[in-house]
Amino acid sequence: MTATDLVRVERLSADYRDGAGWRPVLRDVSLTIRAGEVLGLAGESGSGKSTLAALLLGETMPERRIRAGHVRFGGIDLFAAPRDTVQALRGRRIGFVPQNGGASLTPTMRIGGLLRSLLRHHRPELSSRDVGVRAERVLAEVGIPDPPAALRRFPHQFSGGQQQRIALALALACEPDLLVLDEPTTGQDAVIRQAMLALLRAIRRERHLSILFVTHDLATLAQLCDRAAVMYQGEIVETGPAPDVIERPSHTYTRKLMAALPRMDDAALADRVAAQ
Ligand SMILES: Nc1ncnc2c1ncn2[C@@H]1O[C@H](COP(=O)(O)OP(=O)(O)O)[C@@H](O)[C@H]1O
Numbered sequence: 470m471t472a473t474d475l476v477r478v479e480r481l482s483a484d485y486r487d488g489a490g491w492r493p494v495l496r497d498v499s500l501t502i503r504a505g506e507v508l509g510l511a512g513e514s515g516s517g518k519s520t521l522a523a524l525l526l527g528e529t530m531p532e533r534r535i536r537a538g539h540v541r542f543g544g545i546d547l548f549a550a551p552r553d554t555v556q557a558l559r560g561r562r563i564g565f566v567p568q569n570g571g572a573s574l575t576p577t578m579r580i581g582g583l584l585r586s587l588l589r590h591h592r593p594e595l596s597s598r599d600v601g602v603r604a605e606r607v608l609a610e611v612g613i614p615d616p617p618a619a620l621r622r623f624p625h626q627f628s629g630g631q632q633q634r635i636a637l638a639l640a641l642a643c644e645p646d647l648l649v650l651d652e653p654t655t656g657q658d659a660v661i662r663q664a665m666l667a668l669l670r671a672i673r674r675e676r677h678l679s680i681l682f683v684t685h686d687l688a689t690l691a692q693l694c695d696r697a698a699v700m701y702q703g704e705i706v707e708t709g710p711a712p713d714v715i716e717r718p719s720h721t722y723t724r725k726l727m728a729a730l731p732r733m734d735d736a737a738l739a740d741r742v743a744a745q
């Protein structure tokens with residue numbers, strides 16, 4: 470482990486309960502995320518991306534078991550450390566936007582209540598005035614207009630794209646070292662997708678954080694990520710600098726993923742990679 474590795478997944482294998490037995494979902498997965506790096510995790514639906522994302526947060530559940538391996542965050546072994554140590558990391562040092570994150574906002578709480586309770590929980594040293602200032606500032610950072618008014622509104626009073634940005638604001642509020650984004654651009658139209666990618670590029674410029682960006686779309690990955698890892702049936706089949714993986718895929722499966730994309734000529738792809 471080098472000094473700059475923030476996350477280290479070591480030979481991780483995990484299973485889901487299947488009737489009386491267990492079914493493998495991750496097989497011998499190893500990857501690292503360095504400080505300040507954006508890693509794209511691509512793969513078709515069902516390949517195990519969301520499971521790996523959840524395990525980076527140290528999430529446990531009765532229907533899932535770790536069969537082998539480790540996940541280390543800043544040197545802490547997430548499945549060996551006390552539960553309260555891991556819970557304290559989540560939301561504080563690791564921000565997470567789940568798949569359909571906008572829809573997962575607690576519907577009965579105002580945006581201000583959501584942000585303030587998170588900040589009070591993880592940053593008890595902040596005065597109530599500072600909590601308010603930070604809540605407004607992070608909403609402005611993700612591009613929500615009129616933050617003081619937005620804090621008084623409920624999630625359903627925002628569009629789907631804005632709800633997604635609010636979920637991102639919650640993930641960023643406590644200034645995490647790692648942001649885990651599970652398909653933040655899936656199911657959105659091209660305009661909203663491009664706006665979200667522009668926002669994520671601005672966030673990585675302004676803040677020194679690492680990002681795990683989960684997507685099934687390699688073209689989107691190319692616009693944001695430094696490195697890419699490709700998953701297929703629970704295994705990482707390819708990993709390397711994002712432009713190399715996308716332009717010169719070495720694994721047959723990555724080539725198939727590329728071939729499934731809408732056609733984009735090489736010059737346009739190179740421009741997009743260069744523009745990141
Ligand atoms: N809670 C669960 N219980 C049982 N099987 C699950 C559960 N969540 C996911 N799976 C299965 O694990 C595999 C990987 O799922 P997932 O990690 O969601 O993949 P992806 O995010 O790449 O679509 C799939 O076969 C899925 O059906």
Ligand SMILES: [Mg+2]
Pocket residue numbers: 518519520568651
């Ligand atoms: Mg998923």
